[in-house]
Amino acid sequence: LADRDPEEARKILDPVLEGLMEAVHRYEGTVNQVMGDGIMALFGAPLAHEDHAVRACYAALRMQESVTKYARETQGSHSAVVRIRVGLNSGEVVVRAIGSDLRMDYTAVGQTTHLAGRMEQLADPGAIVITAATRALVEGYVEVKSLGLVPVKGLAEPVEIYEVTGAGVARTRLQAGARRGLTRFVGRDAELVQLRRLGDQAAARHGQVVAIVGDPGVGKSRLVWEFAESLASQEWRIMASSAVSHGKATPYLPIAQFLRTYFRVEDGEDARTVHERIADQLKTLDPALLPALPALLTLLDTAVPDEAWQALDPQERRQRVLESVKRLVLRESAVRPLLLVFEDLQWIDSETQTFLDGLVVSLPTARLLLLVTYRPEYEHGWGGKGHYTQLRIHPLFPESAEKLLHELLGDDETLTPLKRVLTERAQGNPFFLEESVWALAEASALAGERGRYHLTGRLDALDVPATIQAVLAARIDRLSPSAKSLLQAASVIGTDIPLPLLQATSELSDAELPVALASLQAAEFLYEAKFVPDREFRFNHALTQDVAYQTLLHERRRVLHGRVVEAIERLYDERLPEWVDRLAHHAVGSAVWEKAFGYLQQAGAKAKARSAYQEAASYFEQALDAGRHLPPDRAHLERMIDLRFDLRGVLIPLGRFERAVERLAEAEVVAEALGDQRRLGRISAYLSASFRLLGEHARSIACGLRALRIAATLEDFALQVAANCYLGETYAVVADYPHAMQHLAWNSEHVAGDRRYESFGASALPAVLSHAFLAQVLADQGAFPEGRLQGSAGLTLAEAARQPFSQVIARWGLGYLYVEQGEAETAIPLLEQGVEMAERLSIGGWGGTLMPTLGYAYAVAGRLGEAIPLLEESLKRLVATRRGHALFTAQLAHAYLGARRGNEASQLAADALSTARRRG
Structure with a gap:
């Protein structure tokens, strides 16, 4: 039409554009742009529809029908052949209103609209092309054929696209x-x-x-x-x-x-x-x-x-x-x-x-x-x-939901944590359960087929599937503006929503809030969970909270998180330790980095105090991220070093030794730049412990001796205790018993009275560590009575201190001695208790030490049916550089020999000897 008179071109195009707009309005879409030869339309925005993608596809099919009919009716009246291309994509967009009191238009921006435009350009005349994101939402409702992967300008990876060929047979979900x-x-x-x-x-x-x-x-x-x-x-x-x-x-x-x-x-x-x-x-x-x-x-x-x-x-x-x-x-x-x-x-x-x-x-x-x-x-x-x-149909009871999940996923044991998370999130809704599993499979987080899935890797977070999001977003958009605003404020507050906090966070007046709250209860978005001391509400469904939160723009979220922080500080100023976890979360969400840094540190310390090491590690890592937003003056850099010390203290029980070394190396660079000898001494001591756990014994001893020298220069008693403890442990591992006894005995002598209950910056009590490793050293030398005294003293102290990590180590020390003495039946209950505690506390590092020791105890007791699987599983969990690898290999060889598997025992014994010589 480019060569035609503008008025003539308009006569041809105007009926086409009218047909396109009629199709959009037929399925309740919004035409937000009209160009000279085309339109742009939104479905599910500014108001959400749970079937927005289906509506868009039906509208596209109607457009093609309309244009085909128009072309047939006007054939011969002009020489132009009228055909259209349609491109669709589904995803999040930012919709903004543009207009005045008399007219309001909407425009959408973002990656989603960009990709929809690219789909239109890729379509042949007369065709409808959609992305994989749209196809996932319209499967069954329309018929499609794959066009394969195609490169798209502006995107790093090719995009899978499909052509819509007609309406499907499905009308319902x-x-x-x-x-x-x-x-x-x-x-x-x-x-x-x-x-x-x-x-x-x-x-x-x-x-x-x-x-x-x-x-x-x-x-x-x-x-x-x-x-x-x-x-x-x-x-x-x-x-x-x-x-x-x-x-x-x-x-x-x-x-x-x-x-x-x-x-x-x-x-x-x-x-x-x-x-x-x-x-x-x-x-x-x-x-x-x-x-x-x-x-x-x-x-x-x-x-x-x-x-x-x-x-x-x-x-x-x-x-x-x-x-x-x-x-x-x-x-x-x-x-x-x-x-x-x-x-x-x-x-x-x-x-x-x-x-x-x-x-x-x-x-x-x-x-x-x-x-x-x-x-x-x-x-x-x-x-x-x-x-x-x-x-009235209610959500499935937990046992029925579990049956459904078993049908969907299968019985792979690695899926147990995922099943627990899905059950909690879906809360008995069958559609939510099925769509969540389907979305994980589509994203390749699950491999296999229905009823026989397995995880393909670590699953850090679960996104809300687009199908579920569409259903819930449509319900939310049907609320009144005040009720929707209140629901969004509640979604920022969290799972439990105290009424005073909701009142302080919401922008609604005292008259509006009760009405909006009653509306949300009537629509079953929220329910009243507590009446005393304050009224407290909860979301009927966890996924509703997720979707309501996602409807907020990032800047709006930041503002609301900031209000929650201020409200908690004002309302609960005398009980802030109880709220520190939520304060940390909301301070991060509000990007108030000074508060976020402090509250995250406090939340990590609180988690560590109750031996929730995984949770503590997460808080401390987040605190490091927050700290990077703050000015790097000396005081702050010192705080960042100390934070890495805190983080190291929870990484070790978790068995994440390499990560601990990485964080300590970062701290060492900063401490050297500051010329901070006291912190350099602590870093050397902590590196000594970490290198021992990684099997790098020479580096462990070098770092420990350096820490001792710094401690002597500074007359730092706490550093002396830590360095002697870690050196004693390393010397014990390499069977240098005189040096091991020297350092461990120094601690036993000097850490006395109430100081025995001090951690001196270690993950477990050094007094307990010293007793436990002295029990090992004495047992290895055949001094069983003296070793039993040390092991018993360590266990008594750990239980008196009520420090779970120390109790795990003490049980290992005394249990080890009994096994070496030939009293395996006495050792087994101690070691079983230690393994159970380590697993309950997610103490991966010491769980990996206790399990093979328990397996060896089973072998010595003649319980080979229990010994061999446990020892084999233990070795699978250990990397070649992990402490004790040679010892545990020899213990499995002992069990194989008892089971008359001589060839395997001989091979393992040779491997153990080779590893021991290589690692010193």
Whole structure:
């Protein structure tokens, strides 16, 4: 059209653009840009729709139909061949309103819109191209063919794209999901029994209306499907339909749907064929129904060759349509029992609602069961009818949810933590469970097939699947502005929402807040969990909190997190230690880095004090990140060094020795720049311990001796204790018993009285460590009575101190001695308790030491069936550089020898000797 006169070009293009915009509005989209030869449209924004991607695809198909029809009708009037390209993508966008009091337009920006534009450019004329993100949301609803991976300008990796070739057969989420295969039906036996009882009443000419009510995804449609399947083998006739979210403006849409199925009307059939088939079917059922033919043809958008019908006024035609469908349904039920299903009444149009109201009145003597489903927000006037029953469907009980997850995932033991997280997040919602597993499989976090999955790696976080997000976002957007604002504020506060904190964080007035809160409770977004000392609310569903939080722009989140920090500091100023975890979280969210640094340190120390080492490590790492945002003056750099000391203290129990060395090396660089000898001494001592745990014994001893020299120069008693402890342990490992005794005995002599309960910066009490390793050294030399005294003293001290990590080490020391002395049966209970404590506390490093010692104790006691698996598992967990590798290999060789596996024992013994010589 570039060479044509602008006015002529406009005459050609304007009808095309009008057709495109009509298609967008037909599916409740928003046209936010009109260019000279195209448009840009949004679906699911500015207001969310749970089927936004399906609407967009249907609109695109309608656009292509409209343009094809226009091109056919105008063929010959101009030489231009009019065709369009359509590109779609799904994802998050930032929508901003642009306008005035008289007009409001919307524009969307971000990667999602950029990629949609690229899809349009890649499409051939007459084609619709979508991304994999859109395909995942419309599977079953439309037919697609893969176009493979294609490079896209502006993106580093190729993008998988698809062409939409037509509408699919699925109209409901259950139909779309059934393409993957239905999962096991669990947890609804009682409801199924009740439906069958009501069906029996209907079959006996006591017509029934049954409403199945529940939240999205809770399993309403699946229950209907299972019930209908149970009737299919009987004499029942089943007619089913459902409303769709974009169909409220289309009169009789669900009725037309079940009539098309009933009369077997296919798309594209000519009017004469449809007319004859319906007339024949009515005549067969009951000739008295033939006067209903024009009304039924009207509902099926088929031409009605009846002048008398055309002459009727609209109100009279409407009345005849409603009466004709009701007569057809009731007459069918007279032949045999009829199950008439209408799903998703929350989206029903007013004409279909009128039909259902009239049918309900006529049911009492019919052989008809009217089964409807809807969400809690829908209302009707049938509640007072004697033949009405409501079944409220609640989330699955935990045992049923576990059965479903087992069906989906399988029984791989590594999936146990994932199952626990999914159960907690989905809270018994079957759709949420299924979609979460499907999303993990699509993202390659799970490998295998349904019922036989395994994790492909570590799973740090779970995103909310796009399908679930769409459902929940649509519910949230239907709230009033004040209720939505309050829900978003609550999502920032967290899982538990004290009312005083919500009042302080929200921008609502004292008059508005109770109204909005009542609205959220009525809609079952929040429920009241506590009444004293303060009222406290919680989200009905954890995923709702996630989605509500994601609807906030980043700047808005930052502001709200800051308000929460200020509110907690003001409201709970005398109880801040109780709130330090939440203060840390909100301070990070508000980017107030000084507060974040302090609160994260406090939260880490609090976690460490209760031996929650993994949690403590996470807090300390976050504190390091926060600290990097602060000015690097000397005082702050010293704080950053000390923070790394704290972090090292929890990394060691977790067995993350390499990470500890990395953080200590960072601290060493800073301490040297500051010329801080005292901190350099502590770094050397901690490196001594870490290198020992990594099997680098020479470096461990060198660092320990350096720490001792610095301690002597500075007369630093705490540093002397730590250095002697770590040196003694390393010398014990390399069997240099005189030096080991020298350093460990120094601690036993000088760390006395109440100082025995001090940690001196170590993860466990040095006094306990010294006793435990002295027990090992003395046992290795055959001095069992003296060793037993040391081991017993260490255990007594650890239990008196109530320090779990120290108790684990003390049990190892005394247990080791008993095994070496040949009293394995005495050692086993001690070591079993130590292993149990280490696993409970996630103390990976010492768990790895206790397990093979326990395995060896089993072997010495002749319990080879328990010994060999435990020793084999222990060796699998150990890397070649880990402390004790040679010893534990020799212990497994001993067990193999006892089991008469001589060749394997000989090979392992040779490996142990080689490793010991190599590592010194």
